[in-house]
Amino acid sequence: xxxxxxxxxxxxxxxxxxxxxxxxxxxxxxxxxxxxxxxxxxxxxxxxxxxxxxxxxxxxxxxxxxxxxxxxxxxxxxxxxxxxxxxxxxxxxxxxx
Amino acid sequence: xxxxxxxxxxxxxxxxxxxxxxxxxxxxxxxxxxxxxxxxxxxxxxxxxxxxxxxxxxxxxxxxxxxxxxxxxxxxxxxxxxxxxxxxxxxxxxxxxxxxxxxxxxxxxxxxxxxxxxxxxxxxxxxxxxxxxxxxxxxxxxxxxxxxxxxxxxxxxxxxxxxxxxxxxxxxxxxxxxxxxxxxxxxxxxxxxxxxxxxxxxxxxxxxxxxxxxxxxxxxxxxxxxxxxxxxxxxxxxxxxxxxxxxxxxxxxxxxxxxxxxxxxxxxxxxxxxxxxxxxxxxxxxxxxxxxxxxxxxxxxxxxxxxxxxxxxxxxxxxxxxxxxxxxxxxxxxxxxxxxxxxxxxxxxxxxxxxxxxxxxxxxxxxxxxxxxxxxxxxxxxxxxxxxxxxxxxxxxxxxxxxxxxxxxxxxxxxxxxxxxxxxxxxxxxxxxxxxxxxxxxxxxxxxxxxxxxxxxxxxxxxxxxxxxxxxxxxxxxxxxxxxxxxxxxxxxxxxxxxxxxxxxxxxxxxxxxxxxxxxxxxxxxxxxxxxxxxxxxxxxxxxxxxxxxxxxxx
Numbered sequence: 014x015x016x017x018x019x020x021x022x023x024x025x026x027x028x029x030x031x032x033x034x035x036x037x038x039x040x041x042x043x044x045x046x047x048x049x050x051x052x053x054x055x056x057x058x059x060x061x062x063x064x065x066x067x068x069x070x071x072x073x074x075x076x077x078x079x080x081x082x083x084x085x086x087x088x089x090x091x092x093x094x095x096x097x098x099x100x101x102x103x104x105x106x107x108x109x110x
Numbered sequence: 111x112x113x114x115x116x117x118x119x120x121x122x123x124x125x126x127x128x129x130x131x132x133x134x135x136x137x138x139x140x141x142x143x144x145x146x147x148x149x150x151x152x153x154x155x156x157x158x159x160x161x162x163x164x165x166x167x168x169x170x171x172x173x174x175x176x177x178x179x180x181x182x183x184x185x186x187x188x189x190x191x192x193x194x195x196x197x198x199x200x201x202x203x204x205x206x207x208x209x210x211x212x213x214x215x216x217x218x219x220x221x222x223x224x225x226x227x228x229x230x231x232x233x234x235x236x237x238x239x240x241x242x243x244x245x246x247x248x249x250x251x252x253x254x255x256x257x258x259x260x261x262x263x264x265x266x267x268x269x270x271x272x273x274x275x276x277x278x279x280x281x282x283x284x285x286x287x288x289x290x291x292x293x294x295x296x297x298x299x300x301x302x303x304x305x306x307x308x309x310x311x312x313x314x315x316x317x318x319x320x321x322x323x324x325x326x327x328x329x330x331x332x333x334x335x336x337x338x339x340x341x342x343x344x345x346x347x348x349x350x351x352x353x354x355x356x357x358x359x360x361x362x363x364x365x366x367x368x369x370x371x372x373x374x375x376x377x378x379x380x381x382x383x384x385x386x387x388x389x390x391x392x393x394x395x396x397x398x399x400x401x402x403x404x405x406x407x408x409x410x411x412x413x414x415x416x417x418x419x420x421x422x423x424x425x426x427x428x429x430x431x432x433x434x435x436x437x438x439x440x441x442x443x444x445x446x447x448x449x450x451x452x453x454x455x456x457x458x459x460x461x462x463x464x465x466x467x468x469x470x471x472x473x474x475x476x477x478x479x480x481x482x483x484x485x486x487x488x489x490x491x492x493x494x495x496x497x498x499x500x501x502x503x504x505x506x507x508x509x510x511x512x513x514x515x516x517x518x519x520x521x522x523x524x525x526x527x528x529x530x531x532x533x534x535x536x537x538x539x540x541x542x543x544x545x546x547x548x549x550x551x552x553x554x555x556x557x558x559x560x561x562x563x564x565x566x567x568x569x570x571x572x573x574x575x576x577x578x579x580x581x582x583x584x585x586x587x588x589x590x591x592x593x594x595x596x597x598x599x600x601x602x603x604x605x606x607x608x609x610x611x612x613x614x615x616x617x618x619x620x621x622x623x624x625x626x627x628x629x630x631x632x633x634x635x636x637x638x639x640x641x642x643x644x645x646x647x648x649x650x651x652x653x654x655x656x657x658x659x660x661x662x663x664x665x
Contacts, residue, residue: 023208
């Protein structure tokens with residue numbers, strides 16, 4: 014299963030993602046997931062380093078999957094973070110699509 | 111309402127400055143998260159699913175119009191133009207940026223507001239009956255004692271690192287609107303046979319993972335001893351409460367495991383040593399605090415009843431609203447007005463910045479500049495002249511706050527759930543919305559009568575599901591949301607904990623299940639019997655049978 018790192022940006026708490034481009038991005042769709050254990054380990058290390066530099070909070074490796082060409086978080090909680098509240102589609106990342 | 115003095119103002123301003131410096135250090139990379147987290151939590155700042163969330167205290171639910179206007183301003187400028195009223199009578203803002211926190215706290219401090227002790231293992235915001243001071247059924251105004259408790263518990267050095275959080279609720283009426291028996295300490299103010307004021311003290315109530323109804327530890331405590339007795343309870347808890355397991359650290363577990371008789375013995379012994387010390391409240395101190403509550407300037411009532419009657423006959427929607435949303439005021443010519451923030455099909459407790467501002471203006475016009483937040487996630491205007499009711503209703507219609515569902519099935523309590531909360535396992539708001547839509551018809555709601563549906567998206571029970579007549583708990587089962595149904599809870603003076611009825615349901619299934627439970631009730635109730643009364647008479651079986659089919663013993 015492919016993985017990305019998810020975290021909250023320190024300054025504003027906004028959810029950000031880290032993929033194999035090794036750049037923090039605000040949208041999961043802009044992320045290229047790790048496909049191997051080596052790539053996952055690199056993401057975990059980079060996430061921890063960013064946390065140590067106090068740029069992001071709580072970096073966590075999460076499972077993602079591609080459905081019809083679109084990347085989704087597998088777990089409900091992370092899917093919510095990647096999109097925004099289902100009861101307010103005008104808010105969160107879904108509102109920016 | 112209570113007028114803060116210089117000490118209060120200085121205390122809030124100093125804390126705002128202190129936290130601003132801590133935020134500055136955090137942003138400069140000088141404070142790692144593990145060091146900063148306890149500091150931000152002490153100021154009510156959480157990190158949730160989408161962003162930071164700020165919980166702003168509303169002491170015992172009392173808000174001035176000026177404070178409400180400030181909440182409108184802060185939520186518009188620094189958040190997404192809405193706020194969420196909580197079951198602890200507070201307001202939460204869901205989209206806060208850390209960089210804005212110093213400014214936000216300055217803004218709030220300018221109206222004596224803050225988030226201090228709205229999180230962490232300390233004594234949290236004191237909650238109270240939302241009709242305190244004005245209810246016709248009230249024996250004595252509990253706000254005076256809430257204020258003593260607020261001052262005593264604020265930055266109390268001995269109780270800043272308790273085993274776990276600690277919640278106190280107070281009612282001055284025999285009709286409990288403050289869920290006192292679901293709190294760590296619940297206080298019921300009443301007069302004894304000699305006409306003296308005092309409290310029945312309940313301890314060890316609480317919901318969450320291990321729900322308990324509070325147990326009476328003292329049937330009558332003279333009001334002058336309220337602080338020393340609470341201090342004695344907190345001391346016993348602080349010494350004996352478990353710190354090795356956060357799930358067993360609340361006082362309810364200590365009371366349950368130790369037994370109320372032993373706890374009483376320990377508390378009384380501790381109290382004996384401090385009862386006549388500095389925490390004793392002589393009548394002159396009580397009078398001093400009482401005097402800091404601005405007394406309402408009631409006018410001699412106009413005889414507006416004929417006019418009101420005519421307006422009700424002409425306007426069925428107004429008639430329905432008057433019938434549902436008003437409560438009896440102690441002052442002739444005035445009414446208490448419940449303002450529903452749980453409109454049909456909308457998130458319970460959410461209120462937009464525009465609505466906050468409009469409501470603040472209306473409070474100035476029609477409620478002597480004061481509002482209350484209720485633990486049912488609604489608002490209350492405490493002092494409305496009956497001759498103003500029609501004008502107030504018309505103004506509420508303009509801002510979509512005229513829903514007439516107080517105490518009815520669509521007036522649900524609901525936590526933010528997985529749509530916002532980092533602790534949640536399932537969404538709760540969408541289910542509340544669907545149930546609300548299913549019962550939208552007012553006549554059907556009236557036919558069902560008084561019933562309370564409470565819903566939480568996890569075992570922590572912020573939505574008080576255990577004490578809903580119908581309780582719903584969302585859980586995560588293999589990455590799917592599943593909703594458990596429980597019946598028989600009550601948050602009132604007859605408090606009880608609901609029990610799970612059977613296997614859970616999916617999102618649509620739980621809505622149908624609630625409809626089936628309600629239909630069963632309508633079929634089997636006797637005249638005038640509320641849902642909870644019927645359930646207490648017949649138990650779970652008829653409802654179980656309807657939902658899951660006949661069990662072997664009833665087949």
